[in-house]
Amino acid sequence: MTSELVTVSPKTKIFDAVDLMKKYDIHRLPVLENEQLVGLITEGTIQEALPSKATSLSVHEVNYLLNKTVVADVMITEVKTISPDAQLEDGIFLMRQNKINVLPVLEGEKLVGIITNNDIFDAFLKLTGYHEGGTRVQLKIIEDKKGVLARVTKLLADNELSILTIIANHKNNGTIVEIQLSSKETDRIKEILTNAGYEVIRAVTTNP
Missing domain, CATH: 3.30.2130.10 (VC0802-like)
Known part of the structure; x- marks a missing residue:
């Protein structure tokens, strides 16, 4: 798992979340409130929140709406998680069954890491030497x-x-x-x- 985490709060502006993803070259962010995991925001959920190109809104109106939009408005709240002592294959199975690319790792109620497809690929390369x-x-x-x-x-x-x-x-x-x-x-x-x-x-x- 990746243990050096970049997180946001439910009140973080969407634009700020996007900036964090670009800065750290990541595609999803755990959402914490009072140090508890309350959601997950991804590039996909942000894209879905953006106004359609067919919108009749002006650029000014679109930017105004996006400036008002916060992470809580678009985050995934039903998040699949896994414990740090679970087997790697348990994580792979859970991700495959639920068609997801990321699993936050919880020790009790504390977020201690995150597993993505890339982490699993890296683990496989390590296991095969x-x-x-x-x-x-x-x-x-x-x-x-x-x-x-x-x-x-x-x-x-x-x-x-x-x-x-x-x-x-x-x-x-x-x-x-x-x-x-x-x-x-x-x-x-x-x-x-x-x-x-x-x-x-x-x-x-x-x-x-």
Whole structure:
């Protein structure tokens, strides 16, 4: 989650909220009143509040109305939230189910953070070791029996190869094991695994 938050109050003018979004390059703002979360304002809700281009109002009248409009007039009041100790996948599921791109994080009634799609993308890249560099290997395990991963990791450890991340994707026709190693000796790694009887689907060098 992002813990350095930019927030507004229900009485904040719409123009000021827009300025904050531009200044910090963000697309939504939690709305706090007496340190309690009471709503959420996004670029979408602001856009919906703007007068239509087909309006008969003059520019002066439009600006006058917008100057009178505050966050409370257009904010979302039914806000889905999540706790800081929830699993990441719980947050993803909640966002997918409700077709939303942001979840404020509440510890009790206190706002401690916010999760957006970009935070989830960053977490995924971290989990896969994308920025670490090294070698990415995919193995196909036809017989997924107990101890398979233990044997693979022991083989790599015996050859002094350090594992950064490991993911097992279970499918109907076998299990795909994807391993990120710190070493860039891609050919050597492939040879070690192949000689041990493992089916190497893919082995590529990755850069940080």
